[in-house]
Each structure stands twice: as C-alpha cells, then as structure tokens.
Amino acid sequence: MAYAKNLDEIRALIVSHKRWDLVFASIGVLALMIGVLTFAALFVDMAVKGVPRLEWDFFTSFPSRHAHKAGILSAWVGSTLVMLTTAFFAVPLGVAAGLYLEEYAPKNWVTDVIEINITNLAGVPSIVYGLLALGLFVYQFGFGQSILSAGLTLALLILPVVIVATREAIRSIPQGIREGAYALGATQWQVCKDHIVPYSFAGILTGVIIGMARAIGETAPIITIGALTFIAFLPPPPLKAEPPFISFEWLTSPFTVMPIQMFNWTSRPEAAFLINAAAAGFVLVLMTLAMNALAIYIRYRLRKKIKW
Amino acid sequence: MSGVAGPASSSMALLEASARLQQRRARMVRERAIEGVLFLAALVSVFTTVGIVYVLVKESVVFFTHVPLWDFLTDTQWTPLFDDAHFGIMVLLSGTLTSSFVALSIAIPLGTIIAIYLSEFAPFGLREVAKPFLELLGGVPTIVYGYFALLFVTPLMQRIYPGLPGFNILSAGIVMGIMIIPYVSSISEDAMRAVPMSLREGSYAMGATRYQTATRVVVPAAFSGIASAYILGISRAVGETMILAVAAGMQPNLTFNPLEPAATITAYIVQVALGDLPHGSIGYQTIFAAGLTLLLLTLLFNIAGHVLRKRFREAY
C-alpha cells in the first residue's frame, strides 16, 4: 500500500495539524476580545466623562447656551413620545402582517412580492426612510415636522424586525396544536386569536423590544424630517384639565430626541458641551443595554416555559 | 348543516336550518373581513417601497431637469449650494466607498473568524455569552459610536499618524467596522450552524482536525448564508450615516485616502437637513438625487448577493 505512513509520521502530522487548531482558536478569541475591548472602552470612556454630570437638573433642564445649565429634558420627553407613537403603529401592523403571512397567505406571486419587499426594506439605509418621510409625511400628507411624522417613519423602519420576529415565533408553534384547535370546530380567526397570538406572544415581545431599542438610537431619519436641535420647550401634554381631557396636539408639535441632542452637543468645540454629550450618550447606552437585556431575559424565560 | 332535514321536515327543523345558514354566512363574512385587514397590514411593506421609489424619483426627475445626468456622473466637484454650483456625485461616492472599504476590511475578516470560532470551536458557555454580547455591540446607537470615533479613536490614531486631521475617514471607518461585525458574524454563524452534523462527522471520521473541518467542509457548505451576511454588512456600511457625519466631517472631498476628511452621500443629506432648505429649491432636490444614488447602490449589492446565493445554493 503506497500510501501507508508509519506511526511516527502520522503522529507528527497530527501534532502539526493540532497546532493550527490552537492558532485559530486563539485568533478567534482575540477577535472577540477586540469587540469586548471596544465596547468596554466606549462604555468606560462615556461613564468616566459623563456620569459626574448626571444630576437631577440634567434630566430636568432644557438645552441652553451655557453648558452647565443645559439638560436633556426636551430630549428625553421627545424620545418617549416618539417611541410611544412608533410602537402604536409598528406593533399592530407588524404583528398583523406576520400573522397574515404565516397563517393566511397562499403561495402565490402576491405573497412573494410582499416577502421580497420585507427582505429588501430591512437593508434600506435608515436615511432613505428619512427622505421618504420628508417627501411623503412632512410635505405630501402635511403632517409637518412633527412627532407624528417621526413615529410613522420609525415604525416603518422597524416593521421588518417586528414582522420577522412574529413569523419566527408563530412558526415555532407545532402543527399539532393548530390541528387540535381546528378539529374542535374553531374558525381560522379563532385559532389565531385563541392560540397562535397568545403562544407566540413572548417571541413577538422580544422582537418589539429589539425594534424599539433600535428606534431609540436612530438619528439620521429624524434629522432629515427636520427635528430641530435646539428645543427649549416641551410638546403640549396629552392630558388637559378641561374637556375633552385628552389632547393630540403633541403629535403635531416640533420636538427633539436624545440622539439628536447628543449630536448637537458633540458638534460643539467647547469641552463642557462634550461632557454633556458624554452624559447623554451614557444614558442612551444604558437604555439600549436595558432593553436588550430585557429582550434576552424574555427569550431565556420563554425557552424554559413552553416545551413544545 | 345546509342540507334540509330528512323525515321530520317540520317547520322547526327548517327554521333551525335557515338560522344555521345565516350564522354560517355571518361567520364567513367576518372571517373574510379579518383576513382582508391582515392582508392590508402585510401590504404596508409594499406601500413603503412604492413610497420610497416615488418620493426619490419624483424629486430626482425635477433635479435632472436642472442638472444633466452626464455632469452628475462625471463632475469632480460637489458644491451644490455655491453660485457656481457643481453636482458631481463621484465626490460623495468616493467618501462612501472609501469609508465602506475601511469598515469592511475589519468587519468581514473579524466577523467571519468570530463566526467560525463560535460555531465550531467555542465551548457552549462561551457561545451563550458571546452571542448576546455581540447583539449588544451591534445595538449601540450610532451617534454614540460617532462620538467614540471622534473623541477616542481619532486621538488614538493621531498618536500613530501624527499628521492625522481631526476629521478623517479612518477613525470613522474603524468604528463602523467594529459595529458591523455582529451583523456579519451572527448571520454567518447561523448559516454554519445550519450545516448538518453528518457533514462534519464525515470529515472528522477521516481524521481531520476541527480547523480543517471548519475551513474545508463547513464554510464551503454554508457559503450562500455567509454571502448573505457579507451583503448585509456591505449594505450597512454604505448606508451608515451618523458615525461618518460626526467623525469624518461633512466636507465633500474627492479622495480615496482614508487619512483625509470627506463627506459621504449619507453625511451630505444630514448636513443639508440640518440647515434650512426651502421645499422645492435645488438644494432640496439634491438630497433626493443623492438618496436615489444610495438606494441604487444598495439595490445593486442586494441583486449581486441574490445572484451569488442562487449560484451557490447548497442542497444537503
């Protein structure tokens, strides 16, 4: 047998091959470390510079020309209101679309077109959504440079995330459960509302949280709509003292959001403003971290609770 | 049942049957209506695409009545707001391409290595920690990354290249690259994990090591998924805005040298949006023309990716 090697040669070969294993594993760990170090540097840098600035008045003051007086009040209120609007549109639309595609859609070209669109939109740069909003929402529909426009834009932006999360959650429901429900005489909608949606709830929630975490940090599309960077007032409150007690004026009010405030401060040369920027950035990172952690926690609990 | 009862066709039975028929019709109408509503929700994605194309094309068409397409593609200056206005998109494209190149030279190798490591080498505990961490890394708001690039990475780079300007493509590109790693690694890793164990077992059974199996069997088998990951990374790099707006400056500059400042297509749009542009002015229209270029660029990459995936679709 021409190819037989003696035992020594084989052993030497194995040793040299295994060395490659070790080398690659080390490189892999190194690569991971680059990511870890970057994140650590970012976090620590922002914490060190920004945390001292995180006093009560930072959260309750409007921006100002004087750095030590400037705060993020209008920014975080604006962010909260925009997030509410975003969720209001994105969640029903995304869940309904995901439900349709998984439970109702027939295999024809219309469904294909819809699915191709969703995949495509996931790769469209966020600033293009901003342009869409500017041309369509702000001017064509006349919503103006308002929270409503921002909420709609971000809702469209995170729609693919919610749809994909919904679809995956629905897909993990075994067919036996559906058949059991149908066999008891349930209609398609009854199966969806009594079984499909409740059982996929945790997965959907995870997707929504991840989508919102993304939306909170989005700057480009909001700038494009025309959110102003120096807002020294708050949008009108949603609850009023006189009838009809609920107001929607805040939807059409000018506004700003956290990332834009941070951007504004980062663009100033004065060191004091850069500290404010670090503080705002730290708050942003904490919020993103918290939302991601929440999503991961829900995913973990879900895996333990429902054992298909 | 919709059939009429047999022997005892009393009026009672007839009434029952017609009541059930009515119930059935009402139920069917309700079911169809609900399906219609859900279908409309699914159509929103199509409306979004149509909306994007409509808005971009509408303003671009107006733009191109003022600016010849040839000039747009070949002019080497981009000064739309000057009296002597030039509209050479190449200037902005050079910024986009250079920054993307820097970013992808980091994201693609590191992302692939991390994916291979996590999928084929890492112990289970490490993978469970690394995956959420990488999600976190990719989830940090880009404005924060921009700040980091400007105020941490640039000074760091200036120690290596003393003449480095405060705004430069390199720092922005590096940070962008690290931000994109999770996109590349998570999709590549999913593709590799989807390769069935039986293929790996075949390789191990022949005496191959982990490294050999990973590189010679798993990666080729997962190629189409890895290609998707790369395409996503490219789209992400080309479309990134804030990191570049903050750290690379917003000065249009026709260059392929990462050590200089430059404006990308995306940064230019932001710059214009920050200012005050009257609706209908040429300045307003330029951002849509720029946006259209950007969209076509990402579309190009998507199509290339689709073609690549089709050619290398693995059937195991």
Next chain:
Amino acid sequence: MVAVPAQVSAPLSAKAEVRKLDFFYGEFQALKGLSMPVHEKQVTALIGPSGCGKSTFLRCFNRMHDLYPGNRYQGEIRLFPDDVDILAHAVDPIEVRMRISMVFQKPNPFPKSIYENVAYGLRVRGESRRVTLNEKVEEALRNAALWDEVKNRLQEPAFNLSGGQQQRLCIARALATDPEILLFDEPTSALDPIATASIEELIHDLKEKVTIVIVTHNMQQAARVSDFTAYMYLGELIEYGVTDEIFIKPKKKQTEDYITGRFG
C-alpha cells in the same frame, strides 16, 4: 363494496355511510372507491400496513384535509339521522368538526390549564357561562377517566401531565362537546403499554355513549377493542366485517396474509 356483517345480534343502525369515496392529494389518488357503513355506538377499526391510507380516510370524516391546499374529495360520506353528505362543498367543514371530534396520534394539549383545554371546544361554540362550563368539563373528564387524578389541579398547565394523562385529556377535550362520532388516529402509538391499556379500556367504555372510528397499526389492538374492522391496502378497502370474523375467518387471502403477519 359493502360487506354486510353476517351475525348481528342487536339491531344496528348506521351512523354514517361511506359511498364510493375517492381522495386526491393533488394528482395522486390516495383513496379508491371506499364504501362501508359506520355503525352507531360501535367501534370500527381501520387497519392495514403503513401507507395504506387509513389515516387519510379517517381525516376525511372531519374534513381535516380542507386545511391544506390541493386536496380533493370525490364520493360521499353521509351522516345520519339527517342524511347529509359531509364531504359536499356546500357543507361547512367547521360544522362537520362540531359534530365529529378527533383524538390525534401525538397528544396535543394546548399550553393552557387542564380546565381550559377541556373547555375550549365549548368556548368555540360560544358557551361562556361558568356553571355550564364547570359541569361539562367535569363530565368530560369523568368520561375520560381522568377526573379523579386532576380534579384538584384543574388550573395547572396541561403540560404537567404524563403522556397517558395528556392523551386522556385530549379525549376529554374531544368529548366535552358531545360529538356524534369520535375519531381516534393511532391514539396509543406514542404511549407506553400501561397507558395504552388504560386508553383501550376507556374506548371500550366510551362506545356506549358515542360512535367510534379508530385507526391502528396494531392488529392486536384492533382485535381487542373494535366491533367492526376494515382492512385497507394501497388506498382500497379490501375487506370489511365483524371483527371476530375478520380475524378468525377472513374472506380474502390478502386480509389473511396481513393478519397472520405474512406481510405488512
């Protein structure tokens, strides 16, 4: 071909009658010209080797095939006493499923409480009064021989039950709506022998209340549990008759070969 049982002690009425049933999965014909009766308050077993179409046949009874595109029925299954063809296009499959219930091969309890699992069929019919639901849930669980084991933990998740208990829960769920026919699709093939025995005993008790059609790949089970047996092969009904006769003196050689284990 309708084979009439030779010895009939008590007067038997047909609950349903299958007439020249063909079934197509797209272009493929899975069932060919099936005709046989289903006697009321009796257990009818469908046996045959893998792929003979017995599950496909069973699923025609509650129009399960309608859930998936590309399927087509030809022929009739007439349900009595109102003598309606439940396969007709004009007949709403949902109504059929409200009259004919099914227990599946792999127990498929909903991820809800034990109580809610059993109550679901009633809720689908619009029943929401607590008192009525409580009564019917208890009745169904008693009929499924599960009441004593779960009566103190009705609010617990159904997943906490063992495999055999889950299957009995599914039976209770199917019984709660007082079906006219109860279909069993290989109900014990996923269960251990002890659980299997308890289900078989249950089926024996249940037939006094409801007509039962059971698909089983276990011949001994068919012999133990059923009154009438239909032997199928490659989508055709080879022989139908009283169980004892089929197993002791089958009329066709094909049947005999299968029963004696010469093939299958």
